[in-house]
Amino acid sequence: xxxxxxxxxxxxxxxxxxxxxINNELNVILIERPNxxxxxxxxxxxxxxPVGETTHDxxxxxxxxxxxxxxxKDLSYIEQLYTFDTVARDPRGHAVSVTYMGCGRNIEWxxxxxxxxxxxxxxxxxTAYDHTDIIRYAHERLIxxxxxxxxxxxxxxxKFTLTELxxxxxxxxxxxxxxxxxxxxxxGLNLIRExxxxxxxxxxxxxxxxxxxxxxLETLDRSFE
Amino acid sequence: xxxxxxxxxxxxxxxxxxxxxINNELNVILIERPNxxxxxxxxxxxxxxPVGETTHDxxxxxxxxxxxxxxxKDLSYIEQLYTFDTVARDPRGHAVSVTYMGCGRNIEWxxxxxxxxxxxxxxxxxTAYDHTDIIRYAHERLIxxxxxxxxxxxxxxxKFTLTELxxxxxxxxxxxxxxxxxxxxxxGLNLIRExxxxxxxxxxxxxxxxxxxxxxLETLDRSFE
Numbered sequence: 251x252x253x254x255x256x257x258x259x260x261x262x263x264x265x266x267x268x269x270x271x272i273n274n275e276l277n278v279i280l281i282e283r284p285n286x287x288x289x290x291x292x293x294x295x296x297x298x299x300p301v302g303e304t305t306h307d308x309x310x311x312x313x314x315x316x317x318x319x320x321x322x323k324d325l326s327y328i329e330q331l332y333t334f335d336t337v338a339r340d341p342r343g344h345a346v347s348v349t350y351m352g353c354g355r356n357i358e359w360x361x362x363x364x365x366x367x368x369x370x371x372x373x374x375x376x377t378a379y380d381h382t383d384i385i386r387y388a389h390e391r392l393i394x395x396x397x398x399x400x401x402x403x404x405x406x407x408x409k410f411t412l413t414e415l416x417x418x419x420x421x422x423x424x425x426x427x428x429x430x431x432x433x434x435x436x437x438g439l440n441l442i443r444e445x446x447x448x449x450x451x452x453x454x455x456x457x458x459x460x461x462x463x464x465x466x467l468e469t470l471d472r473s474f475e
Numbered sequence: 476x477x478x479x480x481x482x483x484x485x486x487x488x489x490x491x492x493x494x495x496x497i498n499n500e501l502n503v504i505l506i507e508r509p510n511x512x513x514x515x516x517x518x519x520x521x522x523x524x525p526v527g528e529t530t531h532d533x534x535x536x537x538x539x540x541x542x543x544x545x546x547x548k549d550l551s552y553i554e555q556l557y558t559f560d561t562v563a564r565d566p567r568g569h570a571v572s573v574t575y576m577g578c579g580r581n582i583e584w585x586x587x588x589x590x591x592x593x594x595x596x597x598x599x600x601x602t603a604y605d606h607t608d609i610i611r612y613a614h615e616r617l618i619x620x621x622x623x624x625x626x627x628x629x630x631x632x633x634k635f636t637l638t639e640l641x642x643x644x645x646x647x648x649x650x651x652x653x654x655x656x657x658x659x660x661x662x663g664l665n666l667i668r669e670x671x672x673x674x675x676x677x678x679x680x681x682x683x684x685x686x687x688x689x690x691x692l693e694t695l696d697r698s699f700e
Binding site for chain 1: 482483484485486487523524525526527528529530531555557558560561562568569571573619622623694695
């Protein structure tokens with residue numbers, strides 16, 4: 251059995267929401283569009299996914315080409331986010347985009363590429379397509395993941411203080427947390443352990459450095475047992 | 476700017492994993508394929524998504540046509556699950572499938588359609604394509620959701636006993652739970668409330684009926700505050 255007579259597929263695209271913390275703010279990497287549609291507006295790194303290539307492989311190739319970022323090596327973590335499919339999202343015709351969310355530390359894009367830049371999620375520029383909606387959706391997913399996984403590890407150095415941990419949470423949740431409650435609840439999750447090392451932060455006395463027990467994504471246990 | 480010269484899109488399809496509990500077992504609805512490829516094997520309800528139709532609208536149309544199920548009205552809950560995209564999953568050519576997971580109670584399919592049936596997830600028949608993998612993936616997602624949402628409401632009647640609630644959890648987790656610990660932990664989540672009504676179960680004394688506080692999907696709070 252062959253494809254039904256007149257079947258025509260939508261265009262398939264891939265787009266990446268690449269998050270990192272810069273100066274205690276959640277940032278996303280965008281590329282200024284050199285051509286219409288949306289010339290001069292900012293877009294997520296992404297492009298066309300042709301027949302014969304998986305969405306991961308297409309994204310890997312395109313983000314490497316356009317921003318010089320290797321999604322397998324330069325991120326702490328990447329996952330498929332959602333497939334956006336409204337008919338009018340691309341003025342050139344119906345394009346369905348399989349999006350990914352990647353998180354990392356010190357993600358470096360090609361410096362020679364003048365059209366790539368990092369923006370705080372709280373003050374995005376005017377974006378192309380529905381990319382602001384996609385970034386908001388990714389931010390909501392990330393906030394949700396912080397409540398049931400160890401996903402925050404993706405943004406932190408291997409060893410970090412509890413203050414750095416709290417600052418990372420606050421940056422993503424976009425609100426201050428009470429130091430005492432945060433420490434009590436977070437330490438109760440048994441996700442991190444003390445190291446023997448201390449770190450001096452400003453004029454304060456040295457603070458203990460901690461490590462995550464796992465450096466891959468783990469879902470917290472709530473087993474009812 | 477038009478599409479790049481020779482761009483050819485993969486075929487786009489949609490597929491639904493429709494879960495319900497039958498005799499305290501997690502079941503999924505499958506359709507026996509009338510034609511090749513995979514003639515006589517069982518497949519998720521699904522089909523081609525043409526240009527100009529969203530994945531939700533395509534799924535709504537196809538599941539109604541093939542199984543007589545209205546995904547908006549006959550389910551308690553439906554969400555986009557994942558987009559499966561390996562190149563060889565369809566022998567006719569590269570087809571990318573946007574999948575959905577739907578959960579409900581007493582989901583009725585067209586009785587005149589002899590090729591639609593319900594199977595326990597623990598004893599699936601031989602399936603077409605990668606549909607067994609998709610069902611396993613959906614089952615894992617559902618198990619994870621039970622630990623941080625009220626998703627179990629989708630499988631239960633409006634009023635239920637704590638025994639019925641525990642049986643539903645056990646069916647999906649595929650393991651027994653300790654009654655005392657389960658009740659203590661679940662009631663501590665403040666997801667359900669007592670009603671004034673009682674229900675007699677077999678020879679036991681009447682059991683209290685409970686209701687969920689919300690009949691839509693809610694994520695449990697773990698706010699660190």
